Amino acid sequence: MTKTTPRLRGEDLTLAYDERTIARDLDLEIPDGSFTVIVGPNACGKSTVLRALARMLKPTAGRVLLDGQHIHSLPSKEVARRLGLLPQTATAPDGITVADLVARGRFPHQKLLRQWSRDDERAVDAAMASTRVSELADRAVDELSGGQRQRVWIAMALAQETPILLLDEPTTYLDIAHQIEVLNLCAQLHEEQDRTMVAVLHDLNHATRYATHLVALKEGRVVAQGDPGEIVTARLVEEVFGLPCVVVPDPETGTPLVVPRARTSRLGRDSAHPAVHAAAHAPAARPAGGAA
Numbered sequence: 001m002t003k004t005t006p007r008l009r010g011e012d013l014t015l016a017y018d019e020r021t022i023a024r025d026l027d028l029e030i031p032d033g034s035f036t037v038i039v040g041p042n043a044c045g046k047s048t049v050l051r052a053l054a055r056m057l058k059p060t061a062g063r064v065l066l067d068g069q070h071i072h073s074l075p076s077k078e079v080a081r082r083l084g085l086l087p088q089t090a091t092a093p094d095g096i097t098v099a100d101l102v103a104r105g106r107f108p109h110q111k112l113l114r115q116w117s118r119d120d121e122r123a124v125d126a127a128m129a130s131t132r133v134s135e136l137a138d139r140a141v142d143e144l145s146g147g148q149r150q151r152v153w154i155a156m157a158l159a160q161e162t163p164i165l166l167l168d169e170p171t172t173y174l175d176i177a178h179q180i181e182v183l184n185l186c187a188q189l190h191e192e193q194d195r196t197m198v199a200v201l202h203d204l205n206h207a208t209r210y211a212t213h214l215v216a217l218k219e220g221r222v223v224a225q226g227d228p229g230e231i232v233t234a235r236l237v238e239e240v241f242g243l244p245c246v247v248v249p250d251p252e253t254g255t256p257l258v259v260p261r262a263r264t265s266r267l268g269r270d271s272a273h274p275a276v277h278a279a280a281h282a283p284a285a286r287p288a289g290g291a292a
C-alpha cells in the first residue's frame with residue numbers, strides 16, 4: 001500500500017527562541033483528514049510546534065511543508081486560506097465587537113478592495129451559530145466572560161473555513177458542557193467535511209476519546225504517536241507526565257480512560273477498587289477510536 005504524503009508536515013525541525021532551543025530534529029506528520037491531538041506537560045513545546053506548523057515561528061533548521069512547498073516561501077494570505085491557527089492566547093483590538101472579530105476570519109478570502117460577499121456573511125453566521133455566540137454579536141469582546149470569549153475566538157478560526165485547522169487549547173476556560181460541545185464540533189468538522197483538525201488538549205481523556213491520531217510530546221520530542229487505543233498506557237502517562245495512574249476502558253467509548261492514582265487508597269496500596277478492577281478487565285464497550 002502506498003502512503004500518501006500528508007499536506008502538512010515538519011521535517012528535521014529545530015525550534016528555538018533566541019538562545020533557548022525547544023525542539024531538535026523533530027519530524028512530525030499531520031495525517032490528512034485526521035483529528036490529531038497533541039498532549040504533553042506544560043512547557044514541553046506544544047504551542048511552539050503549533051506556531052511553527054502555522055508559519056508563525058520560523059524554524060532555526062529544518063522545514064515545514066504545506067502541500068509540498070516550504071511554508072515560509074508562501075505568501076501569508078495563501079497560507080491563511082489553507083490553514084488556520086487559534087493561538088493559546090490572543091488579544092482582541094480594544095472595543096471590537098464579536099461580529100467584527102469573527103468577520104476578521106474572512107480576511108484571507110477577500111480581494112484587494114475587500115468587498116464583503118455573501119459567502120463571507122454565510123461563513124460568519126455559520127461560525128457564530130455553531131459556537132453559539134450569535135446572541136453576543138453586538139457585544140464588545142473585552143466585556144465577555146473567559147468562556148464566551150474563547151468561543152468567539154473559535155468562531156473566528158472557523159469563519160476562515162480552512163481545510164486545516166490548528167487549535168491551541170480550544171477548551172480552556174470552558175465549562176464541561178461547552179468543552180464537549182467544542183470537541184463534538186471539531187469531530188463533526190473532521191468527519192463530515194473531511195477537515196484536518198489539530199488540537200492541543202490537556203485533558204487526556206478528551207484526547208483519547210476524540211483523537212484519531214495522538215501525539216505525545218515531552219521536552220520537544222515525540223515520545224509516542226498513533227491510535228490512542230494502541231499507545232496510551234499507564235507506562236506512557238508515567239513516562240510523559242511523571243504521573244502514576246491506571247488506564248481502564250472508558251465506559252462510554254471504550255477508549256483509554258486515564259485515572260490518576262489516589263494519594264492514599266482506603267483499599268490498600270495495591271488493590272484498586274473492585275469497580276476499577278472489573279472495568280480494567282472488561283471488553284471495550286464500543287470499538288475504540290469512536291468519538292463521543
Ligand SMILES: Nc1ncnc2c1ncn2[C@@H]1O[C@H](COP(=O)(O)OP(=O)(O)OP(=O)(O)O)[C@@H](O)[C@H]1O
Pocket residue numbers: 017020022040041042043044045046047048049088
Ligand atoms: N516567546 C518566547 N520567548 C522565549 N521563550 C519562550 C517563548 N514562548 C515560549 N517559550 C519557552 O519555550 C518553552 C516551550 O513553550 P510552549 O509555549 O511551546 O510550551 P507548551 O507545551 O505549549 O506549554 P503549556 O502547556 O504551558 O501551554 C517554554 O520553556 C517557554 O518558556
Ligand SMILES: [Mg+2]
Pocket residue numbers: 046047048088168
Ligand atoms: Mg501552550
